[in-house]
Amino acid sequence: MTQTAANPNHDLARQLRQSRLSGGLQHFIGGQWSDSHGGETFETHSPVDNAVLTTVASGDATDIDRAARAAHDAFQMWREVSGQERRKILHRVADLIEARAQEIAVLESIDTGQAIRFMKSAATRGAENFRFFxxxxxxxxxxxxxxxPGFLNYTLRQxxxxVGVITPWNTPFMLSTWKIAPALAAGCTVVHKPAEWSPVTATLLAEILDEAGLPKGVHNLVHGFGESAGKALTEHPLIKAVAFVGETTTGSHIMRQGADTLKRVHFELGGKNPVVVFDDAxxxxxxxxxxxxxYSLNGERCTSxxxxxxxxxIYDEFTAYIAERAQNIRVxxxxDPEIEIGPLVHPRHFEKxxxxxxxxxxxxxTIAAGGERVGQEGNFVSPTLFTGARNDxxxxxxxxxxPVLTAIPFADEADALALANDVQYGLAGYLWTNDLTRAHRFAQALEAGMVWVNSENVRHLPTPFGGVKNSGIGRDGGDYSFDFYMETKNIAISLGTHKTAKLGVGQPQPHKDRADQRLAE
Structure with missing residues (x-):
């Protein structure tokens, strides 16, 4: 494992541990910081050495109920706040995120193990998400x-x-903003339950939202475990929808838990995303x-x-190049700004x-590169490449x-497409070829919600983001986010020219005069 010299990030990390983490993390409910109703807490650890970072309030159904009621009460006011005023508040949020980007990045690194070089951009992405929405x-x-004919129909969104927002432990700050920003822009109120493995920056985001002038109760934060706080949130009758990013099995549990209250759900779930490299690329x-x-972000990303x-x-030559690059990655x-891969988030995930x-x-x-632990403490894993693999x-x-890659050979386009689609997931796909016709044909046939041709994952915020099959339900991005957080209503205004069928007027009487007949009509 690469050894690092002293750097300013260590000094800031020590300061933040003393000033922000020494007293533990609380919930933020109805505009007030509070401990759990029953006083329960849990510990969160540093992935570098698995030492305790801080204690965290552990929410239960009572805490979720308080947060849901605060969100319900605040919704009656927030829905009436003009879009222009919501815009001002959310821009202030973005400004504050940018002002505290270094603090966010350091806290994210020490909480998740992600390399600081990527967490700096994650904080910036969080600000971009708020500005966009x-x-x-x-x-x-x-x-x-x-x-x-005879009507003017018009639609509006309300x-x-x-809504409940349940966010994952990988890049948690950025992914929290990706869900919370459109919900607030739409006029919804939020109860946020972050992952218990990486709760630190959710507290910072709550502070920023409060400082930006978001009214009390519009955003609420409850820490806790999925089987307690998470389950209570997905079952609560006042919560109208749940947005979740995480593992596919958990998504199934959430869907079952929300069934009795007919909750709308949006899931961004797992992936086993193919990158297909043709010999003409x-x-x-x-x-x-x-x-x-x-190998970036420790391989802990849904779209990897x-x-x-x-x-x-080109299989042997290309895998040899990958192995060489993997062996040179700095762990x-x-x-350390020079480091490319840090420790995995948690010992349980490390063992997996x-x-x-x-x-x-x-x-x-064959393990062509990596395949071993790095160092004697913490959750460090070497960048790994499997070759000679089959799709089964x-x-x-x-x-x-x-940070684990499986390399599989294919014979031709039909073989590549069959292999690419032969998994339960369908989040993203990547295609490398200089054959334009094949690029379009293959991309359209690939079972994935998103496809990049001759590119890595480069996000454009107005575009839809989401998967098919076991990779999710629904789309984020642009107006696609509003489709989830808002109801579309149709209003039909009659222009007075249509005729309504008559019932209950009896048989027509031929001896009635014209006035009676007109009255009957």
């Missing part, structure tokens, strides 16, 4: 004019109500993208390209990832969610 707040309610650029999309499908003729202290190394060799794959192996089918 802030600018759309004034038009969030806009609909369409749909005239018909906020659905209090720009191989140098493809190599950069393949290495970046699996964790299966690389390589055409037969170590996540606060390590377990795939023996599994790979049992199934007949567990390493090719299951989401490992670490």
């Amino acid at each position: 802030a600018d759309r707040a004034p038009s969030a309610a806009d609909g369409q004019s749909l005239p018909a 906020p659905i109500g209090p 720009d191989l140098e650029r493809a190599l950069d993208a393949v290495v970046f999309m699996i 390209s964790s299966r690389v499908l390589i055409q037969d003729g 170590g202290d996540p606060l 990832v390590m377990g795939y190394f023996d599994q790979a060799t049992k199934e007949g794959a 192996m567990r390493i090719a089918q299951e989401e490992i969610f670490g």
Whole structure:
């Protein structure tokens, strides 16, 4: 493991541990910081050495109920706040995020183990998310004019109500802003339950939202475990929708838990995303993208390209290049700006990832790079490449969610497409080829919610983000987010020219005079 010299990030980390973490983390409910109703707490640990970082209030159904009621009460006011005023508040949030970006990045690194070089951009992305949806707040309610004979139909959108947001432990600050910003812009109120493995920056986000002038109760934060706080949130009758990012099995539990109250759900779940490299591709650029999309962010990202499908003729050469690059990746202290991979988030996840190394060799794959622990403490894993793999192996089918890449050869386009689609997931796909016709044909046939051609994952915020199959339900981004957080209402205005069928007027009487007949009509 790379050893690091003293750097300013260590000094800031020490200051933040003393000033922010020494007293523990509380809930934020109805505009007030509070301990759990029953006083329960849990500990969160540093992935670098698994030492205790701080204690965290552990919420239960009572705490969730308080937060849901605060969100419900605040919704009656927040829904009436103009889009222009919501825009101002959310822009202030973005300003404060930018002002505290270094603090956010350091806290995120020490809490999750993510390299500081990526967490700086994650904080910036959080500010971008708030600015993007802030600018759309004034038009969030806009609909369409749909005239018909005798009627003017028009649509409008209205906020659905209090929503639950359950966020994951990988890049938690950025992903929290990705969910919370559109909910607030739409006029919804929020109860946020962050992952128990990385709760620190959720507290900072709550502070920022409060400082920006968000009215009390519009945003509420309850820490806790999925089986207690999470379950209570997904079952609470005042919560109208749940947005969740995380593991597919958990998404199934949330759907069941919300069934009795007919909750709307939005899920961004797991992935086993293919990157397909044809022999006519720009191989140098493809190599950069393949290495970046699996080994950056410790491999702990839903859109990572964790299966690389390589055409037969270039398989050996291309995998040799990947192995060389993987062996040169710098692993170590996540606060060191030179480090590329830090420790995995939690010992349980570390053990899960390590377990795939023996599994790979049992199934007949070769460990061409990595496949071992790095150092004697903490959750450090070497960047790993499996070669000689088949698509029916567990390493090719299951989401490992670490810096682990499985390389599979293919013969032709039909073979590549069959392999790419032969998994339960369908979040993202990546395609490298200089054949324009094939690029379109393959991208359209790939079972994935998002496809990048000759590129790594480069997000454009107005575009839809989400998956198919076991990778999720619904889409984020642009107006797609408002489709989830808002109800579309149609209003039909009669122009007075249509005729309504008559019932209950009896048989017509021929001897009635014209006045009576007109009255009857």
